[in-house]
Amino acid sequence: MIRMIALGSDHGGFALKQDIMKWLDAHGYEYKDYGCYDESSCDYPEYARKVADAILGGECDRGILICGTGIGISIAANRIPGIRAGLCTDCFMAEATRLHNDANILALGGRVVGPGLAEKIVETFLTTPFSGDERHSRRIRKIEG
Secondary structure, three states: OOOOEEEEEOHHHHHHHHHHHHHHHHHOOOEEEOOOOOOOOOOOOOOOOOHHHHHHHHOEEEEEEEEEOOHHHHHHEEEOOOEEEEEEHHHHHHHHHHHHHOOOOEEEEOOOOOHHHHHHHHHHHHHOOOOOOOHHHHHHHHHHH
């Protein structure tokens, strides 16, 4: 069960983050917003780090990160040991990254996916469990080093 979700974005993902927070509120999910808090230019690695730290520190169970494309913020998050961020542009990717990779962060592109699709991707990411399959667990262990 997901207790708390960590949210973070840069200016390029700010608007979509606002839409996702409304969806999370409507569906009863608890979350913490680690910024940014407006559309002023800012640096996505700072928010990737804040969300990753919240997950690694046990404050939050999963995270959602958003920048313009989702690429930069997912790269920044994946540089942090213990984080597995999946950049998803559709529901199949969101399901697969949970089932196969046990991803703990969903990355989205605020200039790539609209709010309706993003909400479905978020729902899939939050409701899909890790398969627990040994071959996937073995691969995750290899990623973790």
